[in-house]
Amino acid sequence: MERVHEVAFRTPAPTFPGKEDELFLKLESLQRLGAFKIRGAWNRMSQLPEEERRRGVATISSGNHGLAVAWSARRLGLRCVVHVPTGAAGPKVEAIRAQGAELMEMPREDLVRAHTDELWRSWPQTFIHPFAHPHVIAGQGTIGWELAEDLPGIRTVLVPVGGGGLSSGIAIAVKARIPEAKVFGVQAAGAATLPIVFQTKAAYRVEDPQTIADGIRIGIILPAMAELLLRNLDGCLVVSDAEIEEAMRRLALEAKIIAEPAGAAAFAAWMGHRQELEPPVAVIVSGGNVDPALLARTLQPAAPPVPRPGAAGPPGRSATLDRMTRALEMAKQARDRGMDVKETRKALKQARAAFEAGDYPTAMHLADRIIEQCREPTKSR
Numbered sequence: 385m386e387r388v389h390e391v392a393f394r395t396p397a398p399t400f401p402g403k404e405d406e407l408f409l410k411l412e413s414l415q416r417l418g419a420f421k422i423r424g425a426w427n428r429m430s431q432l433p434e435e436e437r438r439r440g441v442a443t444i445s446s447g448n449h450g451l452a453v454a455w456s457a458r459r460l461g462l463r464c465v466v467h468v469p470t471g472a473a474g475p476k477v478e479a480i481r482a483q484g485a486e487l488m489e490m491p492r493e494d495l496v497r498a499h500t501d502e503l504w505r506s507w508p509q510t511f512i513h514p515f516a517h518p519h520v521i522a523g524q525g526t527i528g529w530e531l532a533e534d535l536p537g538i539r540t541v542l543v544p545v546g547g548g549g550l551s552s553g554i555a556i557a558v559k560a561r562i563p564e565a566k567v568f569g570v571q572a573a574g575a576a577t578l579p580i581v582f583q584t585k586a587a588y589r590v591e592d593p594q595t596i597a598d599g600i601r602i603g604i605i606l607p608a609m610a611e612l613l614l615r616n617l618d619g620c621l622v623v624s625d626a627e628i629e630e631a632m633r634r635l636a637l638e639a640k641i642i643a644e645p646a647g648a649a650a651f652a653a654w655m656g657h658r659q660e661l662e663p664p665v666a667v668i669v670s671g672g673n674v675d676p677a678l679l680a681r682t683l684q685p686a687a688p689p690v691p692r693p694g695a696a697g698p699p700g701r702s703a704t705l706d707r708m709t710r711a712l713e714m715a716k717q718a719r720d721r722g723m724d725v726k727e728t729r730k731a732l733k734q735a736r737a738a739f740e741a742g743d744y745p746t747a748m749h750l751a752d753r754i755i756e757q758c759r760e761p762t763k764s765r
């Protein structure tokens with residue numbers, strides 16, 4: 385705990401406005417570097433023996449973990465290599481570069497194999513695992529210690545899950561102090577590995593994970609992590625990308641908190657499952673490093689659903705398919721008009737993945753957005 389607090393802040397856990405005594409937000413979005421990752425990275429790296437420091441460090445991450453490792457390496461005076469997927473770009477990658485780390489691009493399949501086949505064991509540098517090393521897990525677990533100290537009456541904790549380091553660390557720490565508390569993992573529908581892990585009691589990998597929540601998109605639960613999560617979590621909840629966007633919007637407008645998509649996932653799960661969860665509930669707002677364009681989009685009021693005669697409740701398969709076909713046509717027309725459709729193509733791919741996963745509300749939401757973006761601009765007079 386003390387080691388982690390050399391660099392990490394003890395983050396606040398205020399109540400959600402209007403839900404006093406029922407819902408608390410643990411704000412790792414206000415953590416140094418904008419996410420919880422500094423806790424685990426520092427706990428691991430500051431304990432490296434001299435021989436391992438001399439080799440420099442390496443990791444895999446185009447996001448918050450990469451930034452935390454690059455920052456810690458700079459502070460400790462270590463050489464740092466961060467492996468990112470080929471073509472990775474955006475504010476998070478730029479922030480890693482700005483810390484002086486060397487970025488090495490690798491095809492995504494190779495990065496997946498680096499995890500599943502532990503290829504990093506043959507790398508010359510000391511590998512700082514994003515989620516599976518005991519020191520990383522213990523570092524993330526300090527969030528659980530703080531929660532248990534600050535909110536001893538808490539009964540339920542919701543934690544976003546990528547590789548599982550954050551959730552296992554928090555679950556171990558919280559339950560050591562509050563044995564009756566339940567801890568649930570939260571995942572995005574397009575990258576949901578945990579439901580299968582719980583069903584099969586084994587490791588699992590999603591072939592082509594798709595979600596706006598980049599922090600929890602990895603789609604891999606390694607065997608050792610499956611064991612740890614099965615032992616320490618009480619279950620898992622799955623949310624759609626549309627629910628995550630709505631959660632980001634409510635956090636911003638009602639609680640004045642900026643969360644990145646992965647950081648809003650646990651709050652989205654509370655929104656959807658509130659009735660089933662024993663209060664008081666703490667949701668982990670795990671990070672706030674959001675692309676400004678995405679944040680701006682989520683702050684727009686959600687488009688009112690197109691009224692469909694006789695339709696009620698969530699959209700069905702055929703209505704979603706219709707809307708996706710329309711979105712595809714609109715995208716083709718926009719391309720023929722000369723519009724840059726790179727982002728649209730990505731959104732179409734996400735919509736298809738959501739559709740295939742049976743997540744029709746997300747597919748519908750994405751299709752609606754594509755239609756909106758691809759409308760022919762009204763000619764100004």
Ligand SMILES: Cc1ncc(COP(=O)(O)O)c(C=O)c1O
Nearest residue numbers: 448546547548549550599670671
């Ligand atoms: C903001 C955010 N939330 C949650 C996670 C998931 O953490 P873990 O991979 O330890 O499950 C990550 C991982 O990068 C993250 O960046």
